[in-house]
Amino acid sequence: MFDRVLIANRGEIAVRIARTLRRLGIASVAVHTPSDAGARHVREADLALEVPSYLDIEAIAGAAVDAGAGAVHPGYGFLAENAAFARRCAEAGVVFVGPPAAAIDAMGDKIRAKATVSAAGVPVVPGAAESEPGPGLEAWRDFPALIKPSAGGGGKGMVLVRSAAELPEALESARRTALAAFGDGTLLIERYVESxxxxxxxxxxxxxxxxxxxxxxxxxxxxxxxxxxxxxxxxxxxxxxxxxxxxxxxxxxxxxxxxxxxxxxxxxxxxxxxxxxxxxxxxxxxxxxxxxxxxxxxxxxxxxxxxxxxxxxxxxxxxxxxxxxxxxxxxxxxxxxxxxxxxxxxxxxxxxxxxxxxxxxxxxxxxxxxxxxxxxxxxxxxxxxxxxxxxxxxxxxxxxxxxxxxxxxxxxxxxxxxxxxxxxxxxxxxxxxxxxxxxxxxxxxxxxxxxxxxxxxxxxxxxxxxxxxxxxxPEQSTTPPGDVLAAAALTFHAMPQGDDPWEVTDGWRVGERAWTTWRLETRDGVHAAQVRGLPEESADVLLDGAAVPARIRRSGAELAVTIGGRTARYLCVRDGDTLWLGRDGASWSFTRHLIGDPGDRAGAAAAADGVVRSPMPGTVLVVKAQQGERVSEGQPLLIVEAMKMEHTVTAPRDGVVSELSARPGQPVDMDAVLAVVTSDAVVTSEEA
Structure with missing residues (x-):
C-alpha cells in the first residue's frame, strides 16, 4: 500500500477520498488553485499544494513528486479520464489510481468505445461520428437524435435534436461546450431512444x-x-x-x-x-x-x-x-x-x-x-x-x-x-x-x-x-409562503434599530400599540407584512387579514418562530441588509425595501422595461447582436456560460439595442445588466 496519495481534485469527491485515506493510515495531499485555498478539501488534507489549475498536468504531476506521493487519485472530472495525465504520472514515477492509459484511450472516446465493445459482441445504439468516413453529422436525418461530445461525460454538451432545422445550431453549441469542457470538439450523433x-x-x-x-x-x-x-x-x-x-x-x-x-x-x-x-x-x-x-x-x-x-x-x-x-x-x-x-x-x-x-x-x-x-x-x-x-x-x-x-x-x-x-x-x-x-x-x-x-x-x-x-x-416559486414572510418580518422587527429609545419598533402609542409595516424585497418583488409589539416578548403579526399572536426565540443561528400557537424552526443568518431563512430544505432571502428604493433592484425587475440582465453568474461567451441593431422579441442577443452550461439570453421585446455593455469573455454577476432594448414605439417617436 502507499504511504502518501495526492488527490487531483476538489470538492466533495476530494473530501471523500481523503477520509478513506485517513482510515487506512495513508497521508493525503490536496491540490488547490489560489481561489480554493480555503476550501474544505484543503482543510481536511494532511498537506496542501497550490497549482495554477486543476487541469494543469505538469503542475499536478510535479506536485505529486514534490510531496513524495506514491500515487495520484484523480477522483472524477478534471483529469480523471485523461490518458496523457496517466502517462505523465507514470513518467514521474507516480502510480495513477485508475485504468491504463490505453484503456482510457479506448473507452474515453465514445466513438472508439462503441467500435470496441461492438466487436466484443455488446449491442450498441445506431449512430455516426465525425471521425468516421461519410457525409458528416450535418447530413443526419434519423430524428429524434442525440448529439454527444466524443471525449465527454456527465451530460455536458449533450443536445437532443428533433428535426433537421435544429441540427446546425445544436452542433455548434455542442461543439463549443465540448471544447470548453474537454478540450476536444469531436462529436457523434445517435438515434434517440424514446422513454x-x-x-x-x-x-x-x-x-x-x-x-x-x-x-x-x-x-x-x-x-x-x-x-x-x-x-x-x-x-x-x-x-x-x-x-x-x-x-x-x-x-x-x-x-x-x-x-x-x-x-x-x-x-x-x-x-x-x-x-x-x-x-x-x-x-x-x-x-x-x-x-x-x-x-x-x-x-x-x-x-x-x-x-x-x-x-x-x-x-x-x-x-x-x-x-x-x-x-x-x-x-x-x-x-x-x-x-x-x-x-x-x-x-x-x-x-x-x-x-x-x-x-x-x-x-x-x-x-x-x-x-x-x-x-x-x-x-x-x-x-x-x-x-x-x-x-x-x-x-x-x-x-x-x-x-x-x-x-x-x-x-x-x-x-x-x-x-x-x-x-x-x-x-x-x-x-x-x-x-x-x-x-x-x-x-x-x-x-x-x-x-x-x-x-x-x-x-x-x-x-x-x-x-x-x-x-x-409549484412549490419552487420565488414568492415566499405567508408564514415565512411573517417570520422574516418578525425577525427584522426584533433587530435593534439604533440606540435611541424612540427608535424601538414596539409600536408604542398612548392607548394601543401601532402596526409597523415591513416592505421586504425577494427575488420576485416587494411584499408587505405588518407587525406590532416586541417579537421576543409578545407581538402580533397580520396574517391573511387577521391579527395573530407571534413570538420568536433565537439561539445563535437557530430561530424558533411561533405564530398562532404553531412553531416552526429556521436556520437564520443576516448578511448586511439581507436576511436568510432556511426551513425544510428550502431557503429564502429578504432585503428591507425602504420608501424611495428603486423597484428594479437586481432580481426584481420586469422584462417589460427592456433591460436585459444576466440570468446567472458566469461569463459572456458570445455576443450575437450589435448596438443599434433592430431586434425582435425572443431573438438571441448573448450566450452566457457558467459551470460548463450555456444559456441564451434573448430580447425581451421588439425594438433597438440602445445599450450593449457586455463583451465576450466578460465575467458577470447574476442580474447584471447586459443590454437595453428600447421599444419600437420610443424609437419611432425619436426618429419622427
Whole structure:
C-alpha cells in the first residue's frame, strides 16, 4: 500500500477520498488553485499544494513528486479520464489510481468505445461520428437524435435534436461546450431512444485478470442529460437481467484490458428490457455511494489496493446486494429559474450526518458489509443495526464561496434502508434537514421529485423529470409562503434599530400599540407584512387579514418562530441588509425595501422595461447582436456560460439595442445588466 496519495481534485469527491485515506493510515495531499485555498478539501488534507489549475498536468504531476506521493487519485472530472495525465504520472514515477492509459484511450472516446465493445459482441445504439468516413453529422436525418461530445461525460454538451432545422445550431453549441469542457470538439450523433431507462453497471478489475461487477444503478432521473437522483439496485432490473447486463459489462471491460473501478452505461428499453451500450466511464462515478451502501464495499479503498498491485479480495460469487440505497445531488441551481446555476457565499450550513467518519469507515447498516466473507480488504467496517442510515458526501463549509468556474454540484445526500420505500422516506427526511443559506439550491425540488408518484412506484425513464415539471415546480416559486414572510418580518422587527429609545419598533402609542409595516424585497418583488409589539416578548403579526399572536426565540443561528400557537424552526443568518431563512430544505432571502428604493433592484425587475440582465453568474461567451441593431422579441442577443452550461439570453421585446455593455469573455454577476432594448414605439417617436 502507499504511504502518501495526492488527490487531483476538489470538492466533495476530494473530501471523500481523503477520509478513506485517513482510515487506512495513508497521508493525503490536496491540490488547490489560489481561489480554493480555503476550501474544505484543503482543510481536511494532511498537506496542501497550490497549482495554477486543476487541469494543469505538469503542475499536478510535479506536485505529486514534490510531496513524495506514491500515487495520484484523480477522483472524477478534471483529469480523471485523461490518458496523457496517466502517462505523465507514470513518467514521474507516480502510480495513477485508475485504468491504463490505453484503456482510457479506448473507452474515453465514445466513438472508439462503441467500435470496441461492438466487436466484443455488446449491442450498441445506431449512430455516426465525425471521425468516421461519410457525409458528416450535418447530413443526419434519423430524428429524434442525440448529439454527444466524443471525449465527454456527465451530460455536458449533450443536445437532443428533433428535426433537421435544429441540427446546425445544436452542433455548434455542442461543439463549443465540448471544447470548453474537454478540450476536444469531436462529436457523434445517435438515434434517440424514446422513454429509455439509464442503467449502469459498476465493474472492478485487478492486474491479475480478475474482473467482477457489483450490480447496477438506476440513473434515469435526469435533467439536461445530467443525473439528479440515483439508486441501487434498480426497481426494474430482475436477477436474470442483472446477470446478463453484468456479464456484458465485464466483457466490455475485458475487451480493453481494464484495471480499477469503472462503469459501463446502458440505455435500456423500459418495455422490452433490451439494452444497448452507451459509454464506459473509466473512473469512479458520482453515484458510487449507492453501490457502496448496498454492497458494503469501499470502492476508493479497492481502487487503491488494485493500483498497489493487490488481487481483488473476492469473486463474483461473493457479491451480494443488501437493502436499497438512493442518492440525491444537491446543486447550486434555481429550479424556479429553469435550473440556472446560482452562486454566493455559504453563510450558514446544516447537513444531516457525515460521510465516512475518520477512524470508523462510515456508519453503514446491517451485519458485516454486504455479506462478503471474513471482512477482507475493501469492506467498510462499522455497520451497526438494520435501520435507515444517511450519509452525506459534501465539499461545503461555512464561509466558502460557490463560484461559476466549477460544476454546480455541492454535495450528495444518500440514504440506505432494508427496502426501497423506507430508503426514499429516509432521503426525504435527510433533505428536509439540509440548509445552505447564501446559495440557492435545488433541495426542495429534490424532495418533490423523490415523492412523485411515478418515482415512488419505480416507473422511471429519462424524460420523466421534463414531463413532470409542472407538478414539481409549484412549490419552487420565488414568492415566499405567508408564514415565512411573517417570520422574516418578525425577525427584522426584533433587530435593534439604533440606540435611541424612540427608535424601538414596539409600536408604542398612548392607548394601543401601532402596526409597523415591513416592505421586504425577494427575488420576485416587494411584499408587505405588518407587525406590532416586541417579537421576543409578545407581538402580533397580520396574517391573511387577521391579527395573530407571534413570538420568536433565537439561539445563535437557530430561530424558533411561533405564530398562532404553531412553531416552526429556521436556520437564520443576516448578511448586511439581507436576511436568510432556511426551513425544510428550502431557503429564502429578504432585503428591507425602504420608501424611495428603486423597484428594479437586481432580481426584481420586469422584462417589460427592456433591460436585459444576466440570468446567472458566469461569463459572456458570445455576443450575437450589435448596438443599434433592430431586434425582435425572443431573438438571441448573448450566450452566457457558467459551470460548463450555456444559456441564451434573448430580447425581451421588439425594438433597438440602445445599450450593449457586455463583451465576450466578460465575467458577470447574476442580474447584471447586459443590454437595453428600447421599444419600437420610443424609437419611432425619436426618429419622427
Amino acid at each position: 429509455p431507462r439509464h442503467i449502469e453497471i459498476q465493474v472492478l478489475a485487478d492486474t491479475h485478470g480478475n474482473v467482477v461487477h457489483l450490480g447496477e444503478r438506476e440513473c434515469s432521473l435526469q435533467r439536461r442529460h445530467q443525473k439528479i437522483i440515483e439508486e441501487a439496485p434498480s426497481p426494474f432490473v430482475t436477477d436474470a437481467m442483472r446477470a446478463r447486463m453484468g456479464a456484458a459489462a465485464v466483457e466490455a471491460a475485458r475487451s480493453v484490458g481494464y484495471v480499477g473501478a469503472g462503469t459501463v452505461e446502458f440505455i435500456v428499453d423500459g418495455t422490452s428490457g433490451a439494452y444497448h451500450f452507451m459509454e464506459m466511464n473509466t473512473r469512479l462515478q458520482v453515484e458510487h455511494p449507492v453501490t457502496e451502501l448496498v454492497t458494503g464495499l469501499d470502492l476508493v479503498e479497492l481502487q487503491l489496493r488494485v493500483a498497489a498491485g493487490e488481487r481483488l479480495p473476492f469473486g463474483q460469487e461473493d457479491v451480494r446486494l443488501d437493502g436499497h440505497a438512493v442518492e440525491a445531488r444537491v446543486y447550486a441551481e434555481d429550479p424556479a429559474r429553469a435550473f440556472l446555476p446560482t452562486g454566493g457565499r455559504v453563510l450558514a450550513l446544516r447537513e444531516p450526518g457525515d460521510a465516512l467518519p475518520s477512524g470508523e469507515g462510515g456508519a453503514l447498516p446491517g451485519g458485516e458489509g454486504g455479506g462478503l466473507p471474513g471482512g477482507r480488504g475493501g469492506v467498510i467496517p462499522g455497520r451497526q443495526g438494520g435501520g435507515p442510515v444517511v450519509r452525506v458526501d459534501s465539499g461545503l463549509v461555512e464561509g466558502g464561496v460557490v463560484g461559476s468556474e466549477f460544476d454546480p454540484m455541492l454535495s450528495k445526500v444518500i440514504a440506505w434502508a432494508p427496502d426501497r420505500d423506507t430508503a426514499l422516506k429516509a432521503l426525504d427526511r435527510a433533505l428536509a434537514g439540509t440548509a445552505v443559506l447564501g446559495v440557492v439550491t435545488n433541495v426542495p425540488f429534490l424532495r418533490a421529485l423523490a415523492a412523485h408518484p411515478a418515482v415512488v412506484k419505480g416507473e422511471l425513464d429519462t424524460g420523466l423529470v421534463e414531463r413532470a415539471l409542472p407538478e414539481l415546480l
